[in-house]
Amino acid sequence: MTSIPGCPVYNSLVLEMSTLSSRLLPGSCLLLLLFLLLPATGFAADWTTPEQELARRIAAVTGPGAVAVDVMNRSSLGKKDVDEIGGGLRSRLETLGLRSVKPEQAAAAIKVTLSENLESYLWVAEIQQGAGEFSVVMVSTPRVENGTLVGEPAPLVIRKVPLWEQPQRILDVAVLEEASGPSHIAVLDPDKVLVYRFVEGRWQPEQALAISPAPPWPRDLRGRLVSRPDHLFDAYLPGVFCQSSSRAPLSLACHASDDPWPLASGSTLSSFFAPTRNFFTGVLAPGIGKQKSVAKFYSAAAVPRPSYTFWLFAGVDGQVHLLDGITDQTARWSWGSDIVGLKSACGSGWQVLATPAGNGSGDSIRAYEFPDRDPVPVSQPVEFAGGVTALWSEAQGTSAVVVSHNPVTGIYEAFRLSIACGQ
Amino acid sequence: MRLSGFPLLVASSLVLAVAAGADTRPAYGGTLHVSVGIAPRSLDPADTSEPDSIGRRNLMQLMFDTLLTVNSQGRLQPALATAWQAEPGNQRWHFSLRNHVHFHDGSLLTPEAVAASLRTANPGWKVLAAADSVVVECDAPAPDVAAQLARTRNGIAKRSTARNPIGSGPFYITDFQAGKKLALAALENYWGGRAYVDAIEIELGRNGRDQLIALDLGKADIAEVPPEQAQRAAGEGRRLVTSAPVELMALVFAHDPQSQDESKLRQVLALSIDRASIENVVLEGEGEPSGAILPNWVSGYAFVFPEEQNLLRARQLRSEVRQAPAWDLAYDGSDSLARVIAERIALNARDAGILLQPGVAPGAALRLLRIPLASVDPRIALASVAGFAGLPAPRFGVGSGDEIYQAENAMLETHRVIPLFQLPACYVLSPSVQGASQGRAADWHLEDVWLKSKLP
Numbered sequence: 047m048t049s050i051p052g053c054p055v056y057n058s059l060v061l062e063m064s065t066l067s068s069r070l071l072p073g074s075c076l077l078l079l080l081f082l083l084l085p086a087t088g089f090a091a092d093w094t095t096p097e098q099e100l101a102r103r104i105a106a107v108t109g110p111g112a113v114a115v116d117v118m119n120r121s122s123l124g125k126k127d128v129d130e131i132g133g134g135l136r137s138r139l140e141t142l143g144l145r146s147v148k149p150e151q152a153a154a155a156i157k158v159t160l161s162e163n164l165e166s167y168l169w170v171a172e173i174q175q176g177a178g179e180f181s182v183v184m185v186s187t188p189r190v191e192n193g194t195l196v197g198e199p200a201p202l203v204i205r206k207v208p209l210w211e212q213p214q215r216i217l218d219v220a221v222l223e224e225a226s227g228p229s230h231i232a233v234l235d236p237d238k239v240l241v242y243r244f245v246e247g248r249w250q251p252e253q254a255l256a257i258s259p260a261p262p263w264p265r266d267l268r269g270r271l272v273s274r275p276d277h278l279f280d281a282y283l284p285g286v287f288c289q290s291s292s293r294a295p296l297s298l299a300c301h302a303s304d305d306p307w308p309l310a311s312g313s314t315l316s317s318f319f320a321p322t323r324n325f326f327t328g329v330l331a332p333g334i335g336k337q338k339s340v341a342k343f344y345s346a347a348a349v350p351r352p353s354y355t356f357w358l359f360a361g362v363d364g365q366v367h368l369l370d371g372i373t374d375q376t377a378r379w380s381w382g383s384d385i386v387g388l389k390s391a392c393g394s395g396w397q398v399l400a401t402p403a404g405n406g407s408g409d410s411i412r413a414y415e416f417p418d419r420d421p422v423p424v425s426q427p428v429e430f431a432g433g434v435t436a437l438w439s440e441a442q443g444t445s446a447v448v449v450s451h452n453p454v455t456g457i458y459e460a461f462r463l464s465i466a467c468g469q
Numbered sequence: 470m471r472l473s474g475f476p477l478l479v480a481s482s483l484v485l486a487v488a489a490g491a492d493t494r495p496a497y498g499g500t501l502h503v504s505v506g507i508a509p510r511s512l513d514p515a516d517t518s519e520p521d522s523i524g525r526r527n528l529m530q531l532m533f534d535t536l537l538t539v540n541s542q543g544r545l546q547p548a549l550a551t552a553w554q555a556e557p558g559n560q561r562w563h564f565s566l567r568n569h570v571h572f573h574d575g576s577l578l579t580p581e582a583v584a585a586s587l588r589t590a591n592p593g594w595k596v597l598a599a600a601d602s603v604v605v606e607c608d609a610p611a612p613d614v615a616a617q618l619a620r621t622r623n624g625i626a627k628r629s630t631a632r633n634p635i636g637s638g639p640f641y642i643t644d645f646q647a648g649k650k651l652a653l654a655a656l657e658n659y660w661g662g663r664a665y666v667d668a669i670e671i672e673l674g675r676n677g678r679d680q681l682i683a684l685d686l687g688k689a690d691i692a693e694v695p696p697e698q699a700q701r702a703a704g705e706g707r708r709l710v711t712s713a714p715v716e717l718m719a720l721v722f723a724h725d726p727q728s729q730d731e732s733k734l735r736q737v738l739a740l741s742i743d744r745a746s747i748e749n750v751v752l753e754g755e756g757e758p759s760g761a762i763l764p765n766w767v768s769g770y771a772f773v774f775p776e777e778q779n780l781l782r783a784r785q786l787r788s789e790v791r792q793a794p795a796w797d798l799a800y801d802g803s804d805s806l807a808r809v810i811a812e813r814i815a816l817n818a819r820d821a822g823i824l825l826q827p828g829v830a831p832g833a834a835l836r837l838l839r840i841p842l843a844s845v846d847p848r849i850a851l852a853s854v855a856g857f858a859g860l861p862a863p864r865f866g867v868g869s870g871d872e873i874y875q876a877e878n879a880m881l882e883t884h885r886v887i888p889l890f891q892l893p894a895c896y897v898l899s900p901s902v903q904g905a906s907q908g909r910a911a912d913w914h915l916e917d918v919w920l921k922s923k924l925p
Binding site for chain 1: 493494495496497540541542543544657658659660661662663664665765766767768769770772773845847869870871874878909916917
């Protein structure tokens with residue numbers, strides 16, 4: 047068995063062999079590279095191989111002849127796939143000399159069940175020949191996960207573009223270069239920053255930059271990538287700060303640090319992050335007017351006004367704190383712990399994206415505006431398959447990166463969110 | 470004025486403005502109170518004198534790390550081992566160990582300590598310590614070694630005769646009163662990230678009624694509910710969490726059939742049982758009637774094994790045997806569900822001409838057992854059931870679905886095991902418990918649980 051230097055080596059168990067990654071990037075230590083710039087209306091799965099294999103196994107039991115085939119679904123596959131598989135299987139049986147006939151005319155009755163287990167789809171054929179001859183054959187095939195995009199009605203629409211997904215936790219994604227879309231990105235995970243370039247229609251890993259030293263990270267680890275004009279990016283993690291070099295081949299210099307993290311693009315406001323927790327301590331640098339601190343908080347968003355800016359802080363105490371340089375008002379809205387402010391060409395020109403309160407299996411983000419000091423929703427929620435684990439603004443301030451953890455697939459999915467004007 | 474055209478959205482904002490905290494992201498602090506039925510005398514994960522159960526495994530996971538874990542998709546994940554690899558033939562396995570991990574007493578978790586721990590739990594293995602790894606050698610090809618090391622019985626423990634075993638898990642022991650109480654505190658520098666709650670207090674050996682009373686009085690945040698009472702608990706408005714089926718209830722014969730007639734009688738018994746009625750009436754719809762050893766969510770083919778009652782066929786087979794001896798059917802006297810089900814089975818069997826005498830008689834040739842799902846790896850799960858039934862452990866190659874099906878089919882054809890039901894594990898949670906995403910295998914992961922703020 048060979049391994050790639052520097053990459054964890056996983057046992058070649060059947061459990062591991064069926065992962066999507068092994069089909070996409072054989073030989074790579076990256077478990078999954080899947081970039082979806084196309085509207086994710088669902089993949090057209092290719093069932094050819096398992097259809098052929100199951101047909102071959104059935105034919106090995108029955109031999110050529112007249113058979114009655116019944117296909118039923120006990121899996122999470124949709125009707126379209128089930129119909130496609132049923133049709134494909136019958137035609138492959140036909141090519142092996144098994145003609146589909148009515149049950150009363152058949153020499154063998156074949157009941158095919160499209161099932162699934164934890165790891166994969168399992169297609170089971172129960173073959174009854176004559177009175178007592180009963181056989182079971184089966185094939186397994188890896189699951190295909192579909193992505194979905196939610197089309198949003200007016201007034202404003204949150205555009206959600208898939209950016210990246212991988213099994214390991216994504217803390218942040220920074221778009222380093224853009225052509226017609228992102229063409230050079232950095233993905234921050236708990237161990238490293240992975241840099242990818244879009245070449246010849248696919249994402250190619252360019253460099254993996256280890257984060258070292260990496261102390262025992264807190265649970266619910268958070269981290270942030272910030273693009274910089276004089277070098278490529280900075281990475282902020284609890285108790286650790288990393289700075290990239292300016293040109294390729296990149297290097298990443300990390301050191302223990304309790305320097306404050308920037309809170310929003312286009313602002314100098316920063317706050318200190320608790321090195322063993324998942325929140326900001328509330329100590330602000332340089333502060334908002336005379337206010338140098340706020341209650342411990344998870345995230346912050348600026349709301350510019352003509353003559354001043356007020357800030358929103360999603361507090362650990364469950365309240366939203368509004369700071370305008372003089373007063374600290376608290377409010378209980380139905381917001382979750384992740385908020386971010388975005389510039390746009392729509393509405394008032396400035397929206398706040400916020401997750402909702404609660405702990406459902408899925409999550410969503412909605413845009414709000416502040417005609418006064420209370421939020422007014424201005425978009426429908428955009429949905430995610432799992433809980434939001436990160437929400438950070440991007441360098442230009444016109445878009446944000448959101449990461450959600452899909453509880454079904456176990457995959458972390460990063461999207462770019464921006465505001466589009468409604469019709 | 471752009472917004473004036475959207476009164477519905479404005480109205481919805483008022484609805485949304487109901488008091489609710491920004492509580493999506495986990496919060497730190499507090500003590501979690503748990504009430505459970507198991508009453509362990511020992512906290513050694515490898516102690517085979519303690520009956521294996523889902524509850525025991527959940528306790529052990531709090532204190533002891535394993536080299537690997539299994540995620541919700543059934544895939545192995547790094548834990549104390551960061552990488553692993555089998556040599557060709559699957560007899561020799563290498564596990565690279567995570568650096569800078571400490572036991573709760575502050576001592577470094579070394580390859581020697583890991584090897585010693587694994588040797589205690591697996592006397593049949595040769596476990597060697599290397600510079601930064603351990604090597605497991607088996608006498609025969611063992612493709613499931615990595616999956617075995619994800620089992621809590623292989624939790625890494627530092628043992629001594631004078632005290633409780635010491636682990637490296639997310640919580641350390643602050644107080645243990647055998648069979649009564651276990652108090653744990655969060656390890657601040659846990660390699661996997663400090664747990665959200667500061668401490669866990671677990672009341673042991675509580676019956677179901679006491680557990681629910683504790684929950685109602687605010688003295689427990691998590692309590693167990695027997696599957697047959699789950700619907701009632703949900704109907705009473707309790708927060709119920711139910712796993713996938715993780716426990717097989719089955720009839721197990723102590724010996725192979727001694728004759729063709731005895732084989733036939735065992736088939737008669739299997740065909741006579743009306744699992745659907747028992748599930749409806751006794752289990753109140755919770756649990757799955759099953760003719761298979763493995764639950765379908767693990768194997769994917771359980772439906773191939775029939776579970777329907779077939780009295781016609783049962784009577785036909787019975788008529789082919791002249792004499793049928795009466796069988797004692799033993800069940801656990803402390804298990805009220807088992808008693809009721811044993812009595813129902815006896816009634817069904819009588820309809821087919823078989824006489825069963827339910828009771829708690831030890832040493833009976835036929836037992837009604839609850840067998841916890843040993844692993845989401847079907848090879849390990851089947852081997853575990855084989856152990857309960859006194860059957861030889863099945864051998865596997867690559868572990869394909871077809872191979873596992875053949876092994877299960879072969880076990881059923883011995884007529885030593887008659888599967889009855891696949892039962893879930895059910896818990897009720899207090900409103901303050903957040904992040905309790907119980908896995909399908911009923912694993913708690915209390916290190917990921919946090920307590921909702923009780924601020925106004």
